[in-house]
Amino acid sequence: xxxxGILLFCLMLSSVALANQPTxxxxxxxxxxxxxxxxxxxxxLRYTNLQKNANGxxxxxxxxxxxxxxxxxxxxxxxxxxxxxxxxxxxxxxxGGRTAYQAVNLDTTTGAEFSIRDFVxxxxxxxxxxxxxxxxxxxxxxxxxxxxxxAAYSNFVSYRKLFPLLRVGDASRLLTVYGLTxxxxxxxxxxxxxxxxxxxxxxxxxxxxxxxxxxxxxxGMFYELxxxxxxxxxxxxxxxxxxxxxxxxxxxxxxxxxxxELEYKRxxxxxxxxxxxxxxxxxx
Numbered sequence: 001x002x003x004x005g006i007l008l009f010c011l012m013l014s015s016v017a018l019a020n021q022p023t024x025x026x027x028x029x030x031x032x033x034x035x036x037x038x039x040x041x042x043x044x045l046r047y048t049n050l051q052k053n054a055n056g057x058x059x060x061x062x063x064x065x066x067x068x069x070x071x072x073x074x075x076x077x078x079x080x081x082x083x084x085x086x087x088x089x090x091x092x093x094x095x096g097g098r099t100a101y102q103a104v105n106l107d108t109t110t111g112a113e114f115s116i117r118d119f120v121x122x123x124x125x126x127x128x129x130x131x132x133x134x135x136x137x138x139x140x141x142x143x144x145x146x147x148x149x150x151a152a153y154s155n156f157v158s159y160r161k162l163f164p165l166l167r168v169g170d171a172s173r174l175l176t177v178y179g180l181t182x183x184x185x186x187x188x189x190x191x192x193x194x195x196x197x198x199x200x201x202x203x204x205x206x207x208x209x210x211x212x213x214x215x216x217x218x219x220g221m222f223y224e225l226x227x228x229x230x231x232x233x234x235x236x237x238x239x240x241x242x243x244x245x246x247x248x249x250x251x252x253x254x255x256x257x258x259x260x261e262l263e264y265k266r267x268x269x270x271x272x273x274x275x276x277x278x279x280x281x282x283x284x
Contacts (some may be wrong), residue, residue: 022082023108025089034072035062040079040089042108050111057113058104062091065102068150069095080139085109085173088138090153100150103137116143119174120165129161138174141194160194160253168226168249172196177249185277192284193252196225203246203264205229209274211246214261221254222283252283 023045027038039062045051062075073095081088091102107114116136120126130136133145137153142161144153159175176195184199191197201211213224230245250260258281265273 037075040077053111065093068100069098105138163251184279188280190282197250199248202243204243208266222252222258225249225251
């Protein structure tokens with residue numbers, strides 16, 4: 001089972017206002033001997049040096065793209081992903097009958113580019129899902145890939161296909177995450193395939209108790225992706241019986257209706273747990 005980055009995930013869950021703020025992308029009109037059209041520029045980044053660096057990357061990529069079509073031509077762009085800290089932009093350059101494309105994926109917290117390796121582990125498993133690819137364009141619903149430089153990004157893979165490989169603490173920046181508490185007991189939660197649920201439950205691991213998820217045979221469609229545990233604020237003085245917060249993350253790969261049942265118990269104990277409850281997830 002994957003262990004989540006506690007600090008990152010808790011910050012994500014508490015930063016509701018920030019989560020609703022996309023990155024500002026505006027068009028800069030260019031008209032020179034070698035370049036015409038519109039270039040994307042980012043605005044509103046927290047630090048001006050990061051903003052300058054990000055926009056410098058966009059300008060440099062556009063210049064390199066023009067070189068692929070003969071050194072001059074028309075440039076345009078399309079914003080494919082816009083999250084509070086992540087932006088995916090598709091650049092396009094044309095010159096006569098020649099056209100070239102380039103993905104630029106920018107992290108506004110660093111002013112630098114990000115890649116698929118920022119969200120999934122290393123290894124051949126990525127290529128088993130994405131196939132052979134030259135680079136990746138991040139979009140709202142998934143990834144676009146291409147086989148060679150300059151070509152169109154014609155292959156698409158939904159983020160939900162990458163669930164088995166995701167580092168969930170990092171993926172919370174990329175995917176839609178809904179926070180839940182025990183108030184959801186006996187209720188129906190609606191979500192889309194490819195989105196995440198973060199269930200926050202009072203728990204006390206100092207006594208050996210934890211929330212266990214009953215297996216219902218829907219692995220590969222709706223399942224637990226990982227969990228973390230946050231000690232109380234006064235953890236230095238924590239005593240047995242003082243609860244912390246357990247966060248369990250679920251992901252839906254396929255549409256359907258799934259019953260989630262949880263039991264509060266010690267892993268080594270058999271029989272009924274100390275507490276239990278359930279809820280239903282309707283995945284569209």
